[in-house]
Amino acid sequence: MKLHKHYLLAFFIITTVFGCKNKNTEEIEVSTKTEEIIAKKIINDSITNNPPKGMVWIPGGSFLQGAVPQDQAAMKHERPQHPVSVDGFFMDITEVTNAEFAKFIKATGYVTMAEREIDWNEMKKQLHEGTPKPHDSVLQPGSLMFKKTKSSVPNLYDFSQWWRWSIGTNWKHPSGPDSNIEGKDNHPVVHVCYEDTEAYCVWAGRRLPTEAEWEFAARANQENATYSWGDDLSILSKQANSWEGEFPVNNTLKDGFELTAPVKTYPANNFGLYDMAGNVWEMTSDWYNLNYYDELAALNTSIDNPKGAAKAYNPNAPYIQEKIIKGGSFLCSDSYCASYRVSSRMGTSLDSSAEHVGFRTVATPDMLVKK
Secondary structure, eight states: OOOOHHHHHHHHHHHHHHSSOOTTOGGGOOOHHHHHHHHHHHHHHHHHTSOOTTEEEEOOEEEEESOOTTOTTOOGGGOSOEEEEEOOEEEESSOOBHHHHHHHHHHHOOOOGGGSOOOHHHHGGGSOTTOOOOOTTTSSSEEEEEOOOSSOOSOTTOGGGTEEEEETOBTTBTTSTTOOOTTOTTSBOOSOOHHHHHHHHHHHTOBOOOHHHHHHHHHTTOTTOSBTTBSOGGGHHHHOBOBOSSTTTOOOOTTSOSSOOOTTSSOOOTTSOOOSSBSSEEEEEEEOBTTHHHHHHHHOSOEESOOOBSSOBOTTSTTOOEEEEESOOTTOBTTTTOTTSTTOEEEEETTOOBTTEEOOOEEOHHHHHHO
16 A cells, blocks of 8 residues: 555654653653554544545444335345444445456456356255256356346246356356457456455455445445435436346336446445445355344344354255345346345355446455555
8 A cells, every 4th residue: 555645644743752752751651552542543544534546435333234114125134124333444436347357367367266167066065966967068167147038027036037157258258258348447347256356355455345334335324215315216217227127028228228337327325435226236245144134133232343144044045155245236126126225135156156246345444554
């Protein structure tokens, strides 16, 4: 991290005032603990007032995590509400873009999961025992792509009706092996899995947000709002990139986009964050555990800086280890999941990637000082 002049000034004050004590003057004797507290405050104040490029300071605070009472679309795993507090942190103003991810790839030579050969021995651990091995022609590197259906779908719980495995699809070829990202530098990077996002964070000196941090940032001090902009669903097309029309048959494109939109296309929330609703789902560091909210609520006390459940638990996918994703995507519709709501949450397996999942990063003042 390039040290800002205010950081250097703080360091100068600390070393001159506290580092040069007069042994004969007891009045200026300050305990080591007090010195550390004052020093940390001066440095933290300097850093928070000068956020890293592309990030904004999110002040700490308390809130009720989970679906608000008036949210008619809320799902069971978004309830009950429970009191949570988080310390302040920096957050990317936008989702990580293709251009930013390309810099990471160029600097490290990293190969994403969607570009690697498939290990059947690892894959079968996530499947029912005895599942037959697919033909080698199918077990090729790729990712999940969305496909419209030709007619209405009576069973919206059967995801296989609109998802297909696309060989050769990855972050550089987001719409199939013959596509590319030319002219899409400012679109969010997609087809990245949890491991890919973690690798990016290590390189960038950042980390993924916890679910609590993400939700606090999305609410932006609107404690009882259903959406990141308030409660007015009628302005959805002006606020987020989502699916409008009958899912998954017809998208009216009222918001202007079929797939991803360039970041900053829609208004920022009260914290200055863009696309906290729609565009692409965003990865968090928390395990997806359907019992977690009930367990927190049972404690009947506010939790400081929760890190999520100790392990994943989803009886609908018992063999899969899933992380929580937040915010919804360009595929979320009012007729289906309406996951552009602040409390929306979903699980995604550690090695899964798709064209509607991306991420953004966070950092704390301590992380920046260490860097």
